[in-house]
Amino acid sequence: MKKKVLAVLLGGCMVAGLLAGCGGGSSSTASTDSSSEGSEGGGGGYHFEVVVKSFQSTYWQAAITGVKAAADELGVTVNTTGPNNESDIADQVNMLNNAINQNPDGIALAANSQDAVLESLQSALDAGIPVVCFDTGVPDAPEGSVYATMATDNEAAGAVAAENMYEVIGDYIKNATEPVRIGEVNQDATSANISGRGMGFINKMKELIEADGKTVAVIGNQYYVDQVENNGDEGSADVIIEVAVPAQTTVELSATEASNIMNKEDTIAIFGSNQVTAEGVLTANQNLSVLAATPDEGIVGVGFDAGATIKAAVADGTLVGAVTQAPVDQGKLAIEALYDICEGNEVSDVATDAYWYDAENMEEDTIAPNLYD
Amino acid sequence: MANKTVSKTAGTNNRSFIDRMGGQKFIVILIVIALFILFCAMSPQFRKYTTVVSILDYSYYIALMAIGVTFPLLTAGVDLSIGTGLICYSLIGGYLIVHHDWPTGAGILVTILIGVVFGVINGCLVALMDLPAFLATLCTCMITRGLGSIVVGGYGIPWPTATQPGGWFRNIFKIQMDGMNIPIGFLWIVLLVIIMSFVLNHTKVGRYTLAIGSNKEATRLSGVNVKFYHVFAYVICGFFTGLAAIAYSAIFPTVQPGSGAGFELDAIGGAIIGGVSMTGGVGSITGTFAGVFVICLLKTGLPFIGLTANWQQIITGLVLIASVLIDILNRKKEGK
Numbered sequence: 001m002k003k004k005v006l007a008v009l010l011g012g013c014m015v016a017g018l019l020a021g022c023g024g025g026s027s028s029t030a031s032t033d034s035s036s037e038g039s040e041g042g043g044g045g046y047h048f049e050v051v052v053k054s055f056q057s058t059y060w061q062a063a064i065t066g067v068k069a070a071a072d073e074l075g076v077t078v079n080t081t082g083p084n085n086e087s088d089i090a091d092q093v094n095m096l097n098n099a100i101n102q103n104p105d106g107i108a109l110a111a112n113s114q115d116a117v118l119e120s121l122q123s124a125l126d127a128g129i130p131v132v133c134f135d136t137g138v139p140d141a142p143e144g145s146v147y148a149t150m151a152t153d154n155e156a157a158g159a160v161a162a163e164n165m166y167e168v169i170g171d172y173i174k175n176a177t178e179p180v181r182i183g184e185v186n187q188d189a190t191s192a193n194i195s196g197r198g199m200g201f202i203n204k205m206k207e208l209i210e211a212d213g214k215t216v217a218v219i220g221n222q223y224y225v226d227q228v229e230n231n232g233d234e235g236s237a238d239v240i241i242e243v244a245v246p247a248q249t250t251v252e253l254s255a256t257e258a259s260n261i262m263n264k265e266d267t268i269a270i271f272g273s274n275q276v277t278a279e280g281v282l283t284a285n286q287n288l289s290v291l292a293a294t295p296d297e298g299i300v301g302v303g304f305d306a307g308a309t310i311k312a313a314v315a316d317g318t319l320v321g322a323v324t325q326a327p328v329d330q331g332k333l334a335i336e337a338l339y340d341i342c343e344g345n346e347v348s349d350v351a352t353d354a355y356w357y358d359a360e361n362m363e364e365d366t367i368a369p370n371l372y373d
Numbered sequence: 374m375a376n377k378t379v380s381k382t383a384g385t386n387n388r389s390f391i392d393r394m395g396g397q398k399f400i401v402i403l404i405v406i407a408l409f410i411l412f413c414a415m416s417p418q419f420r421k422y423t424t425v426v427s428i429l430d431y432s433y434y435i436a437l438m439a440i441g442v443t444f445p446l447l448t449a450g451v452d453l454s455i456g457t458g459l460i461c462y463s464l465i466g467g468y469l470i471v472h473h474d475w476p477t478g479a480g481i482l483v484t485i486l487i488g489v490v491f492g493v494i495n496g497c498l499v500a501l502m503d504l505p506a507f508l509a510t511l512c513t514c515m516i517t518r519g520l521g522s523i524v525v526g527g528y529g530i531p532w533p534t535a536t537q538p539g540g541w542f543r544n545i546f547k548i549q550m551d552g553m554n555i556p557i558g559f560l561w562i563v564l565l566v567i568i569m570s571f572v573l574n575h576t577k578v579g580r581y582t583l584a585i586g587s588n589k590e591a592t593r594l595s596g597v598n599v600k601f602y603h604v605f606a607y608v609i610c611g612f613f614t615g616l617a618a619i620a621y622s623a624i625f626p627t628v629q630p631g632s633g634a635g636f637e638l639d640a641i642g643g644a645i646i647g648g649v650s651m652t653g654g655v656g657s658i659t660g661t662f663a664g665v666f667v668i669c670l671l672k673t674g675l676p677f678i679g680l681t682a683n684w685q686q687i688i689t690g691l692v693l694i695a696s697v698l699i700d701i702l703n704r705k706k707e708g709k
């Protein structure tokens with residue numbers, strides 16, 4: 001019996017080893033060096049350490065593309081590290097500490113935890129190493145340690161979605177004789193990024209519609225409704241913006257919330273404010289088949305972020321377009337800021353743009369690098 | 374322990390109407406019908422064919438997981454690794470198809486096979502090495518979550534869409550006819566329910582699974598290879614989780630690493646509502662199947678009647694308490 005147990009166990013271990021081996025190639029923490037030729041003269045040979053949130057995801061690969069582009073342009077060397085996973089907070093702190101020990105001319109950091117890095121930032125300050133944050137700021141950083149932050153302005157990103165959606169549905173709303181409905185599915189009502197985006201969309205859409213002389217009522221999730229100023233009355237408004245938040249952040253529940261809105265006769269457009277909810281809209285559409293290019297034909301869908309599924313939907317016109325953040329720009333700006341600091345120039349926070357992309361422009365050089373799989 | 378088997382045989386002459394109709398199963402089916410009518414009455418959006426298709430779409434993976442997890446539950450164990458396991462197996466299978474150009478059929482086989490392998494691992498940990506099922510499968514839950522993410526390197530995996538080459542597997546669950554979506558997946562699930570009901574009630578595997586849950590020691594003393602059948606319950610569970618992974622990949626466009634935690638609760642919840650006892654030995658596949666639809670109806674219906682997220686969770690919790698209470702009260706009555 002004992003032998004059998006042992007045999008089975010060994011078998012299990014072998015299988016586990018096999019499986020781990022499969023992923024081994026991509027699992028080890030990666031680190032790359034990138035330097036530019038002929039840099040020594042122009043760039044003063046600065047060396048920067050870059051610590052990203054995770055070395056694996058395509059979003060971060062896009063950010064690193066920007067880092068390298070800036071390094072080549074400015075003639076500096078960079079070393080990029082990052083943990084396997086965005087939840088590997090302790091790993092990232094270790095990497096940050098290692099980066100500080102290298103005594104570079106500057107550090108660019110996308111912190112996984114805003115609290116866990118505070119001590120390290122203090123030691124960077126003590127060592128006189130300037131730090132620039134990108135993607136995510138560290139609000140409680142020790143005074144003077146973080147010189148600047150390059151992150152997406154989520155309110156503006158939501159507004160970009162609203163503006164571009166309004167270009168498609170604006171005329172329909174102006175000419176509508178009966179009330180129409182616009183849906184928004186937000187992953188949660190807790191994170192600053194998502195709620196900023198959600199409110200950015202609502203406020204911009206409300207502003208645009210009211211500028212055309214129509215009234216707007218925002219209904220649905222209480223958290224978002226409470227933040228709306230001068231909210232209209234649902235019974236009499238010309239346009240209803242309905243905000244839905246799924247009970248859990250799964251594609252399935254996002255799809256259910258989206259179906260509910262997309263099933264309503266008066267719905268003309270819907271916005272999924274991140275990757276999961278945009279995929280929820282697409283999943284709902286698998287059964288409903290209502291998404292269309294104009295409000296006359298069906299419901300106009302707009303997404304957020306990238307990923308293979310959303311990119312494909314934008315390319316074939318199922319979604320009229322989507323908004324992507326600018327990881328490439330953020331990486332680039334972070335290196336440029338570090339360079340400026342070393343040159344003794346003033347630097348300031350930059351809220352990076354969010355780009356609208358649709359079937360027409362998604363191949364363009366400014367857009368394509370920001371569309372990760 | 375012993376009185377569990379008693380309740381099965383006791384009172385055959387003197388059974389209530391509900392018992393004659395199939396006990397808790399009957400109540401659960403009534404609840405399903407009542408919920409459906411309620412949602413239809415309250416929401417015009419719900420009364421649509423597409424909504425029914427959506428509910429079925431989203432029920433396949435939960436139903437398959439629930440059929441599987443019924444077996445460990447019947448042995449008085451549990452398998453918590455099915456949720457993250459589902460995502461892990463699907464990620465690995467999909468990774469081979471999308472990034473290594475494997476044929477879809479081979480990817481599907483690998484997906485199911487890894488499910489079986491983890492079933493064996495769970496079974497060995499619980500049945501041979503005597504780890505508590507809760508603990509052992511919680512560990513494999515963590516392992517599968519990490520493993521899936523490592524293999525794909527953080528990328529979401531989009532299994533081929535229905536129109537892409539290799540997308541045929543999506544038609545297993547839904548075919549298009551004259552622009553209508555026909556949810557044929559439901560047929561396969563019903564078929565599997567019938568097969569597994571037979572397995573549970575009329576084969577050694579099923580009878581011994583129930584016997585282990587009722588009284589493991591007595592089963593062992595009567596000469597049954599308890600360890601083998603105990604492991605086998607987890608293997609069945611792993612196999613069905615593999616099937617659920619295919620169903621999930623076929624319905625949803627992208628499989629995201631890091632997701633899946635919480636799926637197991639829908640499946641286990643469905644089984645418990647359907648009358649599977651968490652202390653083992655009592656339960657049926659048809660009951661589990663009906664229980665799953667209580668969960669699925671609540672998940673889809675509550676948003677449709679305009680309840681926001683927090684209320685949805687409160688009501689789901691209350692319905693779960695109610696269904697389990699009915700079962701307990703019923704059993705107490707039988708015990709007297």
